[in-house]
Amino acid sequence: MDYKYEKLFEEKVFKDPVHRYIHVRDKVIWDVIGTREFQRLRRIRQLGTTYLVFHGAEHSRFQHSLGVYEIVRRIIDDGFSGREEWNDEERLLTLCAALLHDLGHGPFSHAFEKVFALDHEKYTQAILTGPTEVNAVLRRVSSDFPQKVADVIGKTYPDKLVVSLISSQIDADRMDYLQRDAYYTGVSYGHFDMERILRVMRPAEEQVVIKFSGMHAVEDYIMSRYQMYWQVYFHPVSRSAEVILIKILHRAKHLHNSGYAFAQEPVHFKSFFDQSIELEDYISLDESILLTYFQWWRKENDPVLADLCDRFINRRLFQYAEFEPATEYRKVVELEQLFRKVGIDPEYYLVTDSSSDLPYDFYRPGEENERVPIYLQMASGELRELSRSSEIVDAISGKRRTDHKIYFPEDLLDKKQDDPHINQILKMLRGSEGVDELVD
Structure with a gap:
């Protein structure tokens, strides 16, 4: 039997708290x-x-x-299969792309990428097309199959409908992570009627569209996404931990490049520090390795690295205050000078951080990273952009919200109360509204 169509003798099932069950029948998957x-x-x-x-x-x-794979499997097998607009020959490709879309994420994902100027999508593609086990499996389908999967993930595959199932403003990736992240964080914001959305999804020539009767379910989905970003993904305390994580890696990189003799040599990081990364170096690194180094580095002779690692491991995070860069940029410069005067390095202990999100956007042709909007399929067959029919979506369309914070170690400042500059620093940081408390 052709490997592409080969089925397992018995269906495999993963028990899942979000989708109840994840079903696997294809041998390739x-x-x-x-x-x-x-x-x-x-x-x-x-x-x-x-x-x-x-x-x-x-x-x-x-x-x-696995969750993204299951959503796409349901969309294709239960909704699209047999419809004129859907090519069933694309089924396995789409399932593999759904399953493998995050394959190239590094430890602590986006924070790790910032420090070493990496792109997880490019590493996903490199893993798919390189000398790897997953490449060997995909090549059994056809010699060009790994590249096709990589093209879907890179959004360059010719069939844009396939791409839209994995990456669009209403895709399986978002539908899974909103619900899954809401479940595991214990919040209620990320829940929406996915069952309804799956029922009203329709294949079109270049993307998934939504039957008009499902508009309110899509509104709920978009508002759920908006709430999750501001209540969970951009939570200021999580950002404090990420700031410290980034500074740990920056400090370790600086020490390595300056010839510092580590008590525990960062052998797993050397190729990253030297920008000579091999694919195997990347695949071999995970969060357990980072955390092990952080434990070791708590005992390093460098006081900055040791302190930052201890903060991360034992959750002694930085405090934060509101910050408006448009009007307060001079304050940061002055604070940096004051930090140096009291013996605290602002490079590692005074950090401004911004988070920004655009919950939904209409089509802006020619713009960088332009977004394809969500279309409603009217009873007449006409496609209408979502915000033209939904007042709720229209109210937030194209409106980017940005939040700025400044992070600092209040405990170190408190230890230096005898220094004459401390009161000035604390007054500038706390302002009239005070410092936000680091609570869950």
């Missing part, structure tokens, strides 16, 4: 799940440092990837 590159995702948290705020957020990219 089962074999991909068993590869070392996919199993590595068990050791990469879905929400990075968020577990230091919402203690239940220990779930992994492995779980999320």
